[in-house]
Amino acid sequence: MTAPAGVRCMLLRGGTSKGGYFLAEDLPAEPALRDDLLLRIMGSPDARQIDGLGGAHPLTSKVAVVRPSTGPDTDVDYLFLQVGVGTADVSSRQNCGNLLAGVGPFAVERGLVAPGRAETSVRIRMLNTGDLATATFPTPEGRVSYEGAAEISGVPGAAAPVVIDFPPGSSPLLPTGSVRDTLAGASVTCVDNGMPTVLIAASALRLTGYEDPRALEADPALTRRIREIRLAAGPLMGLGDVTNATVPKVSLLAPPRHGGTVSTRTFIPVRCHTSIGVLGAASVAAGLRIAGGVGEDVARLPANGDRLRIEHPTGFLDIESAVERGAGGSLPMAGRTAVVRTARKIFDGTVFPRPA
Ligand code: NQM
Numbered sequence: 397m398t399a400p401a402g403v404r405c406m407l408l409r410g411g412t413s414k415g416g417y418f419l420a421e422d423l424p425a426e427p428a429l430r431d432d433l434l435l436r437i438m439g440s441p442d443a444r445q446i447d448g449l450g451g452a453h454p455l456t457s458k459v460a461v462v463r464p465s466t467g468p469d470t471d472v473d474y475l476f477l478q479v480g481v482g483t484a485d486v487s488s489r490q491n492c493g494n495l496l497a498g499v500g501p502f503a504v505e506r507g508l509v510a511p512g513r514a515e516t517s518v519r520i521r522m523l524n525t526g527d528l529a530t531a532t533f534p535t536p537e538g539r540v541s542y543e544g545a546a547e548i549s550g551v552p553g554a555a556a557p558v559v560i561d562f563p564p565g566s567s568p569l570l571p572t573g574s575v576r577d578t579l580a581g582a583s584v585t586c587v588d589n590g591m592p593t594v595l596i597a598a599s600a601l602r603l604t605g606y607e608d609p610r611a612l613e614a615d616p617a618l619t620r621r622i623r624e625i626r627l628a629a630g631p632l633m634g635l636g637d638v639t640n641a642t643v644p645k646v647s648l649l650a651p652p653r654h655g656g657t658v659s660t661r662t663f664i665p666v667r668c669h670t671s672i673g674v675l676g677a678a679s680v681a682a683g684l685r686i687a688g689g690v691g692e693d694v695a696r697l698p699a700n701g702d703r704l705r706i707e708h709p710t711g712f713l714d715i716e717s718a719v720e721r722g723a724g725g726s727l728p729m730a731g732r733t734a735v736v737r738t739a740r741k742i743f744d745g746t747v748f749p750r751p752a
Contacts, residue, residue, distance in 0.1 A: 402746035403437065406502055407449065411494030411737040412550040412671045412710075415458030416449055416747065417502045420475075423461060431486035434459055434479055436749035443482035447750050450479060454642075454667055457481045460495045464508055470521040470528060472503045478642050490643045491524040491590060493674025497558045497737035500531035501540045505741070511535035527565070527590055533558045533739075542740045549711020550671035555738035562678065565589060565730030569719065571633040573727065575688040579632070580624040585690045586633050587683035589717070589730045591675035592644035594629045595683045595690050598661065605650025605659055605694075609668035609709050612661055622646050622663050641665075645676050649694045656705030656712050658684060658695040672708040674715075678733045680706055681717035686728050702732075 406417045416437060424430045435441065438457055439448020450457040459477040466473065476492040479485075500518035503509045509518050517532040534541050534556050544556030572586045585595045598605025601621060603612075612618060626646055630638030638644065642665060650659040662669040662676055669676070681704045684691040698704070702716040718731025 402748050403433070405437070405449075405747040406505065406744045407742040408498035408502060409551070409740045409742060410460070410492075410496065410498035411548065411674060411739070412455065413458055413492065413494035414451060414456045414742070415460055415495050415498075417460045417462060417498060419506055420461050420463035431477070432752070433749055434477060434486055435484055436752065437747050438479045439750070440480050441482060441484040445481060449747060450481065452481055454478065454481055454664060455670065458492060458495050460499055460502070462499055462502055462506070462508070465519075465521050467521045470519045471509050472499065472518060473521045473523050474499045475523040485640065487642050488524055489641050491522050491527070491675055493560070493590065493678070493735070494737065496520065496522070496529060496560060496674065497531065498739040500533055500558065501542070501739055501741065504535060504540050505744070511538045511540065513538060525590065528563055530561045531558050532561075540741075544738070546736060546738050548736070548738055549708070549713065551738065555740050558737045558739050560674070560735050560737060562590065562730075562733040564720065564732055567729075568722065568727035569682050569686065569730055570727050575686055576690060577632060579628040580621070582625055583690055584625065584629070585683050585686065586629055586644070587679045587686070587689075588633070589675070589679040589682040589733065591673060591679045592633050592635060593676055593679035593683070594625060594644050594646045595649055595680065596625065596646065597690050597694055598648040598650045601648065603648060605648050605661060606653065607661065609661060609670055612663075612668045613666075619666070622665070626665055645673070647672075647676065647680050649680070649691055651694050652696055652705070652707050654707055654712065656707040657681075657697060658691060658704075659707040661709065669708070671710045672706060672713055674713070674735055674737065677706045677713045677715050677735070678717060681715050681733070682719050682730055685717065685719040
């Protein structure tokens, strides 16, 4: 038997996630062939991913596919793929703002974008949603540097900052057309500021909202309830049947305990996030700013400024988030959103997939 061919791959931590980054030209163009190859590279569908790169958790079973952009105002196109853990699924139905943090550095490392002398800004088109982002990071002497003093909760140590800016959104923040909906008997606010997310007060599920994520995932009555709410939200949010989808996420809200704006526990959507996704946080932040939403009763919005501090199980995520009122009573729209992440190259080389 001939050994399977190796595939060029860079492993990066992007924010609080980790994934394999590939140039599109290094993968099959046909999605079914590409996905089959990625399952074998990541070690799925084995739940331990023992024979591949994946880390046996959705946050470490991620892939970024990057190519020069075919868009008019962007440098690179980024397709995010969530590789199933314990299942043979590869999904492009959601975006990932954490892996997004590694896309700019990867694009410079692979020669898709020329670095600036001190820092580089890369304009990224996110193919999953069509949304845009600009990532700015240090490139002293024209090389990507991962060393720096920025710290983000959920990652030990410090690294170079990657500042990510999302321009004002072009679609309304409330995909159901309502500030509040009742889903499976629960009052919720459904928001999409880059990640479809259902907001619900933890108290409505008889929780404090400060529970350990592992305890929440291990509660069968709660996970059944979250699933009911999610399945009801799917069609109402324009997502159709979400039985096997990774969206919408469900974020439980509670009053902040550490001086922030709100405390969160976020189901993504089966496992409970150990922190919170970037775009998940962007959707929570925008939802808190919408008058009449379920966050109104729990959040402590700052008197001034756009910066909100979203508390999560391993710390907090600061995010600048503005919401613009729709003209003439129409639905609110996202204003600018910005966040600081870090990223780090872990290895660059050739990965050998499990044989087909
Ligand atoms: O919301 C996890 C993560 C994410 C997604 C998830 C993300 C985002 O933390 O932008 O980054 O919600 O599946 O990587």
